[in-house]
Amino acid sequence: MAGTAIGLGNFWRFPYMVGEYGGALFILIYIFCAFLMSLPIFFAESVIGRRTRANAIGAMKKLAPHSFWQVLGWLSVLTPTIIVSYYSIVGGWSVQYFAESFGLRFGEFDPDGWTALGFNVIFLAISCIIVAFGVNAGIEKFSKLSIPLLFCLIVIIAIYSLNMPGAKEGVQYLVKPDLSKFNGRMVASALGQSFYSLSLGMGIIITYSSYVSKEENIVSSGVGTAMADTLFAILAGFAIMPAVFAAGIEPSAGPGLIFQTLPHVFSAMAPSASWVGSAIAALFFLSVIVAAMTSSVSLIEVGVAFLVEELKISRSLACLLTFFIVLVLGLASVFSSKIFGLVDAFSSNVLLTFGALLAVLFVGWKMKREDVQDELTNCGTANRRSFKVIYFLLRYIAPIAIIVIFVSNFI
Numbered sequence: 001m002a003g004t005a006i007g008l009g010n011f012w013r014f015p016y017m018v019g020e021y022g023g024a025l026f027i028l029i030y031i032f033c034a035f036l037m038s039l040p041i042f043f044a045e046s047v048i049g050r051r052t053r054a055n056a057i058g059a060m061k062k063l064a065p066h067s068f069w070q071v072l073g074w075l076s077v078l079t080p081t082i083i084v085s086y087y088s089i090v091g092g093w094s095v096q097y098f099a100e101s102f103g104l105r106f107g108e109f110d111p112d113g114w115t116a117l118g119f120n121v122i123f124l125a126i127s128c129i130i131v132a133f134g135v136n137a138g139i140e141k142f143s144k145l146s147i148p149l150l151f152c153l154i155v156i157i158a159i160y161s162l163n164m165p166g167a168k169e170g171v172q173y174l175v176k177p178d179l180s181k182f183n184g185r186m187v188a189s190a191l192g193q194s195f196y197s198l199s200l201g202m203g204i205i206i207t208y209s210s211y212v213s214k215e216e217n218i219v220s221s222g223v224g225t226a227m228a229d230t231l232f233a234i235l236a237g238f239a240i241m242p243a244v245f246a247a248g249i250e251p252s253a254g255p256g257l258i259f260q261t262l263p264h265v266f267s268a269m270a271p272s273a274s275w276v277g278s279a280i281a282a283l284f285f286l287s288v289i290v291a292a293m294t295s296s297v298s299l300i301e302v303g304v305a306f307l308v309e310e311l312k313i314s315r316s317l318a319c320l321l322t323f324f325i326v327l328v329l330g331l332a333s334v335f336s337s338k339i340f341g342l343v344d345a346f347s348s349n350v351l352l353t354f355g356a357l358l359a360v361l362f363v364g365w366k367m368k369r370e371d372v373q374d375e376l377t378n379c380g381t382a383n384r385r386s387f388k389v390i391y392f393l394l395r396y397i398a399p400i401a402i403i404v405i406f407v408s409n410f411i
């Protein structure tokens with residue numbers, strides 16, 4: 001679960017959102033959304049998955065056959081396919097920066113080119129090949145190594161970044177909330193980001209939870225995943241923002257932010273022995289690629305599983321088909337940063353929010369309370385007291401908040 005949650009959402013998307021919405025206030029709202037709204041939804045999806053032991057479409061077929069709730073299953077095929085179309089473009093940028101880190105000669109950040117398309121193809125092809133081979137053994141081993149490695153690297157980078165001349169302003173930006181910047185759009189984006197980062201609202205947590213054994217405590221797994229995910233996001237903020245200010249880059253530069261900023265940090269690391277900077281840069285981008293892949297693979301897998309199970313085609317053909325569909329879907333985003341932004345905002349702020357709302361309404365209002373209680377308390381043996389709080393959040397607070405924020409998106 002940490003493998004799907006921790007990815008480009010933490011290293012790339014979170015820091016640039018923080019920059020777009022003006023710093024500390026966004027972080028505070030994000031933490032609030034992550035623990036009070038997203039975590040209950042995480043539990044809701046876990047309940048659906050572990051109860052049915054099936055993928056999202058299968059789960060909804062079991063729990064509410066021939067009803068409106070099937071939409072939740074369908075969204076879980078549609079949304080990830082749209083998301084991975086631009087996610088793999090960012091994955092491609094990381095591959096390009098990895099390649100360039102060997103000479104520490106980073107080109108201008110130019111996301112709209114044929115080069116970006118080429119690297120996108122590489123990233124997407126590798127992801128599809130991994131999915132074609134099956135994800136279990138490889139991905140789990142991969143994540144267990146890459147996530148701790150990434151943690152160490154991000155801490156090292158944060159230390160360097162915090163010590164760059166002029167970094168103080170960046171720290172201020174991250175810790176001093178500017179209340180005058182508050183607006184509804186910011187809250188909607190913080191919520192959307194927390195769904196995105198925890199992989200919610202599209203059946204991924206349903207699918208992953210279907211593999212979790214009945215003895216496992218899904219409440220503590222959820223809390224652990226959310227804490228690790230938030231920690232990585234905040235660390236990434238502290239690694240990037242001070243360097244942004246030190247290098248004189250606009251914090252609101254948008255999706256290119258980390259790619260414009262980090263090269264400055266790497267070149268400043270060891271001016272007299274540039275291979276040190278090169279090595280750290282290469283290691284860093286490599287682990288970002290791996291973290292991105294553990295996420296992109298989960299995004300691709302849902303569509304592939306659907307093609308294999310429903311249309312009865314072979315796994316390799318399904319992967320090939322998915323590769324081309326995703327590539328074509330992403331073409332507009334590769335060549336236009338405007339469309340890239342629109343696709344990203346629509347899928348994260350609209351589709352994910354809608355999916356999350358359905359999950360929470362289903363578990364809070366449609367499923368029997370006893371069933372939900374059984375799952376969240378392991379048949380009454382754990383979390384008995386916290387269940388009441390979780391159930392309350394799930395039934396009332398989360399749906400109301402999501403609806404209010406969702407509607408504020410459109411007015």
Ligand code: PHE
Nearest residue numbers: 005007008009196197199295
């Ligand atoms: N949570 C992943 C990230 O932070 C992205 C993702 C979203 C992956 C949804 C799978 C499903 O990068």
